[in-house]
Amino acid sequence: MRKITVMTFNKSSRIAIVGSGAVGCYYGARLAQHGYGVHFLMRSDFEHVSTHGLVIKSHQGDFQLPKVQCYKAPEGIGSCDLVIIALKSTANDSLPDLLRPLLHENTAVLTLQNGLGNEAFLSGLIRKDQILGGLCFVCINRLSAGVIDHSAQGLITIGEYAGEPTARTHSIAAILNASQIPCKVEPSLGLARWRKLVWNIPFNGLSIAAGGLDTERILASPALSQLVKDLMHEVIHVANHLGYELPLSLADDMIANTRGMAAYKTSSLIDYMAGREVELDSIWLEPCRQARDAGKPMPKVEMLAQLIAACVGK
Amino acid sequence: MRKITVMTFNKSSRIAIVGSGAVGCYYGARLAQHGYGVHFLMRSDFEHVSTHGLVIKSHQGDFQLPKVQCYKAPEGIGSCDLVIIALKSTANDSLPDLLRPLLHENTAVLTLQNGLGNEAFLSGLIRKDQILGGLCFVCINRLSAGVIDHSAQGLITIGEYAGEPTARTHSIAAILNASQIPCKVEPSLGLARWRKLVWNIPFNGLSIAAGGLDTERILASPALSQLVKDLMHEVIHVANHLGYELPLSLADDMIANTRGMAAYKTSSLIDYMAGREVELDSIWLEPCRQARDAGKPMPKVEMLAQLIAACVGK
DSSP states (O other): OOOOOOOOOOTTSEEEEESOSHHHHHHHHHHHHTTOEEEEEOSTTHHHHHHHOEEEEETTOOEEESSOOEESSGGGTOOOSEEEEOSOGGGGGGHHHHHGGGOOTTOEEEEOOOSSSHHHHHTTTSOGGGEEEEEEEEEEEEEETTEEEEEEEEEEEEEESSSSOOHHHHHHHHHHHTTTOOEEEOSOHHHHHHHHHHHHHHHHHHHHHTTSOOHHHHHHSHHHHHHHHHHHHHHHHHHHHTTOOOOTHHHHHHHHHHHHSOOOOOHHHHHHHTTOOOOHIIIIIHHHHHHHHTTOOOHHHHHHHHHHHHHTTO | OOOOOOOOOOTTSEEEEESOSHHHHHHHHHHHHTTOEEEEEOSTTHHHHHHHOEEEEETTOOEEESSOOEESSGGGTOOOSEEEEOSOGGGGGGHHHHHGGGOOTTOEEEEOOOSSSHHHHHTTTSOGGGEEEEEEEEEEEEEETTEEEEEEEEEEEEEESSSSOOHHHHHHHHHHHTTTOOEEEOSOHHHHHHHHHHHHHHHHHHHHHTTSOOHHHHHHSHHHHHHHHHHHHHHHHHHHHTTOOOOTHHHHHHHHHHHHSOOOOOHHHHHHHTTOOOOHIIIIIHHHHHHHHTTOOOHHHHHHHHHHHHHTTO
């Protein structure tokens, strides 16, 4: 593997946001608000945002960016030091063309996409040591063109795809933390991704497959609560088998925490109800594939994927 | 085990029907139509049927029984030679009281109930060698009090709970066949029950859990078609493990046959949509229990049971 120049990031770094939905706009706007050089690649909201900028309604205080550097095509942005991918993973086919103009030899590419397989997909396009993954723990919604509602949380955890955190990882965390985006560095990105799947697989899945239920209604059923736990246990067993240590008790802890939350509609349910594509592959199918490849199939998770597939007309 | 007197049945045999819904009324009416001494134990339709009798609208030709021997309590019937149980298995708690007045030492009790566990339940009340099980392959619906619609098929297959068929088994088959009820004797009741579960578990289950779908709509989804096959394979593997030989190819054969049928709403879906109790225990939970006890759990069938339980508010 080639040795990379360790990159540090500052206000003269060129940053691109690929996929300017709620996640991309919110995090990009926070960085821009704090003086970082953010370039938004946008499709549907381009006309509106290039004229009116971005409005962020946040429980931490609203703010506006009247002027935003936004682009319809990546060629207009040119090469960047950091590319943040906030595209739905269902649109990964378009990534090769979107990324190419944004890269220089040491561009760091941070994918905030859900589930598994997105870093592996990027590794077909760029060197492994350029790739980072991030997990978002945030409640955000696009209210209308250029208007984002940030209603709770905001944490991002990031890690290196190729190994342990480096100076670069900590430098990215530093500029996020300096922009009112709480950010923690993960020693193991794989562990972090599997830990998040322990929650997302059952709750995002059943929110669709059990008929459009929020977390409160899922947990109001003893049968579904047991199923949530069974699904979590399947995921934890596979994670452990792959070398990511998670205690079985995580299931009960997560269920208890979720009971303590307000009724919550998962992002997958919101996508599904809005008629948008559900991230079937990265949240359910790819974990099932990795489990089978490791000789530890997850039959209930597979069945959940089959039921979701049927819900979306497959 | 005590040696039983082999019983043969004829027009002077006393027959009771316990549970006079669509199944009990239809088969009882056929026997009565052909001169057998049938006594119907009835609850909700008692007033109507004792005044107006039974009307059977059948694709084989309609017929009426203006006078029907019907009863509100089993004491009025007294001991019988053959008791046919067509009660929903969800009402088994009432069976001890309903059966007691109907029994003499050699009463044969034939349960036409769905799924597994009904013969075992009866074995807590009467000797094993008194018990027979039957499987109904018939499309019947209660249209209104005393009016039954028989729209297709009609076959009953019967077998002995305690072992192989005897002269008694063949004698019961003979009086059914003599009453326009095609009846076949099963060498192994267990095998017959598991074979029927191979179809009922996925189709009755998904018809509820996947959101109120008939067989055609289930098989219109490639994902659900694959799930039907996976569920069937789980059931076949357990059946084989329990000593009931069924080929794996039965799954593809049943799916192909079902594709060839008209769109069909399963009896469980009809019960569910009418707000009646679904036979969760006998069709799904008891097979899962037997599978676990044999060390061969059926995870997808278990998950199906959990989803159905959630649908019925559990």
